[in-house]
Amino acid sequence: MNSTLKQTLAQEIEAWRPRTKKLVKEYGDVVVDEVTISKVIGGMRGLKSLVSDISNLDPNEGIRYRGYSLQEVVDGLPKAPNSTMPYVEGLFYLLLTGKFPTKAEVENVVDEFAKRRVLPRYVCEILDAFPDYTHPMVMFSSAILSMSKESEFNRKYFKGNLHKNDFWDPTYEDALSLLAKLPNIASYIYNKLYLKGKPRFSDPNLDMGGNFAFLMHKQKPYDDVARMHFIVHSDHESGNVSAHTGHLVASSLSDVYMSTSAMLNGLAGPLHGLASQEVMKWLLDGIDIIGNDEPSEDEWRKFVWDKLNTGQVIPGYGHAVLRKTDPRYTLQRNFSKEFMSDDSIWKSVDKLYRIVPEVLKEHGKAKNPWPNVDAQSGVIQWHYGVREFEFYTVLFGISRAIGICANIIWDRALGYPLERPKSVTTEMLEKIAGIK
Numbered sequence: 001m002n003s004t005l006k007q008t009l010a011q012e013i014e015a016w017r018p019r020t021k022k023l024v025k026e027y028g029d030v031v032v033d034e035v036t037i038s039k040v041i042g043g044m045r046g047l048k049s050l051v052s053d054i055s056n057l058d059p060n061e062g063i064r065y066r067g068y069s070l071q072e073v074v075d076g077l078p079k080a081p082n083s084t085m086p087y088v089e090g091l092f093y094l095l096l097t098g099k100f101p102t103k104a105e106v107e108n109v110v111d112e113f114a115k116r117r118v119l120p121r122y123v124c125e126i127l128d129a130f131p132d133y134t135h136p137m138v139m140f141s142s143a144i145l146s147m148s149k150e151s152e153f154n155r156k157y158f159k160g161n162l163h164k165n166d167f168w169d170p171t172y173e174d175a176l177s178l179l180a181k182l183p184n185i186a187s188y189i190y191n192k193l194y195l196k197g198k199p200r201f202s203d204p205n206l207d208m209g210g211n212f213a214f215l216m217h218k219q220k221p222y223d224d225v226a227r228m229h230f231i232v233h234s235d236h237e238s239g240n241v242s243a244h245t246g247h248l249v250a251s252s253l254s255d256v257y258m259s260t261s262a263m264l265n266g267l268a269g270p271l272h273g274l275a276s277q278e279v280m281k282w283l284l285d286g287i288d289i290i291g292n293d294e295p296s297e298d299e300w301r302k303f304v305w306d307k308l309n310t311g312q313v314i315p316g317y318g319h320a321v322l323r324k325t326d327p328r329y330t331l332q333r334n335f336s337k338e339f340m341s342d343d344s345i346w347k348s349v350d351k352l353y354r355i356v357p358e359v360l361k362e363h364g365k366a367k368n369p370w371p372n373v374d375a376q377s378g379v380i381q382w383h384y385g386v387r388e389f390e391f392y393t394v395l396f397g398i399s400r401a402i403g404i405c406a407n408i409i410w411d412r413a414l415g416y417p418l419e420r421p422k423s424v425t426t427e428m429l430e431k432i433a434g435i436k
């Protein structure tokens, strides 16, 4: 008999808890890392100060979900019907349990998601009330925040009879109910802002990727484009701005809706997830300014230098942790090479991959001259007809919510406490440095 995702998760949690307890109780004073002044002032870059078992980022190899590389994840998860890409719901199963689900187990999760898709009416009314010039990330984050009243966790917690050991259970229920609705909220926003038509109702027979393509009025292979996008952007260990924000906000026992809305506001910054929008705008501006649909390598090189010389960053390049080409870039590049190599804008993306790292190395500032995920994701959406690039971070947000919800469920299961580091004053640092 197939056990459900929740039953498997419950067993994993029971088995895992003693490991965390033992570390805290018997090894609590063991030193993990050193806090230097440059780390304190420099955004805590690389400081080992968070725990996540959902994914881990190696600077040279890139992300692994539960120990598996992206390619292993794509190869190992059951594929959606008539698709080259796996079910996104299967990824959620893997992130939560560390196990690859069988086809029957994924289908069970697909059904669970499908049952929870319908949006409360007030969410549509709130979205309808936004003026059409609103950025879609503002609408997305607000719609999610408004659903806090649906929280099963809050209902049980404030009733006063929820044991700490059981916090994860209603958090899991909230996470499923939220994740199931995200493609519907996103496509509702897309429909309102750009299609100006009546939104479609979900097709209950379709999985998350298939249903999203349907809601977006897209044909095949957009379902696989959506699945790939939702899988590769879902988690990037716990220290990035969005994941850290989600974890931090949830640590005060704010519900999953509040935590996800908050993390999206961090994702919406140009140095983080908004870079996917910025890359596309930058590419189109470049093509426009150079005045040639397919600029040569020399024309692009000059454009890149002009940007750097006026003190601007090259969006889609560099990374706070990675020191090689992002495997998420490579996976999407391979897809582009196979399915859209004739696309003139993608040809520029490919030229830039040959030029920018060499220019950034010569420029001598960026610690990582290689491309990150955002340098590749927008052009695929553009090719398949989603040309409103302000919407790209919403797509990123649907995916990132999957990883963050998995993290929050485990945070609650392992009883991680309120996050509260200590700040110091500049004067205190000067004293520590021996200047004063």
Ligand SMILES: CC(=O)SCCNC(=O)CCNC(=O)[C@H](O)C(C)(C)COP(=O)(O)OP(=O)(O)OC[C@H]1O[C@@H](n2cnc3c(N)ncnc32)[C@H](O)[C@@H]1OP(=O)(O)O
Residues within 6 Å of the ligand: 045, 270, 271, 272, 273, 275, 308, 312, 313, 314, 315, 316, 317, 318, 319, 320, 321, 365, 366, 367, 368, 372, 373, 374
């Ligand atoms: C999903 C994601 O969030 S992936 C990242 C998406 N963001 C982008 O693509 C925006 C462009 N890239 C960047 O701005 C940066 O590389 C970041 C924000 C991603 C990482 O920042 P950091 O860890 O501070 O990078 P790093 O230590 O290499 O920065 C050193 C210097 O190089 C500069 N630098 C880093 N990347 C770039 C770049 N792509 N173009 C130009 N300069 C850069 C920094 O601005 C910094 O300059 P400064 O010394 O004048 O302040």
Ligand SMILES: O=C([O-])CC(=O)C(=O)O
Residues within 6 Å of the ligand: 235, 236, 239, 240, 241, 242, 320, 321, 372, 373
């Ligand atoms: O890891 C980071 O800091 C940024 C990033 O690539 C992500 O969150 O996907």
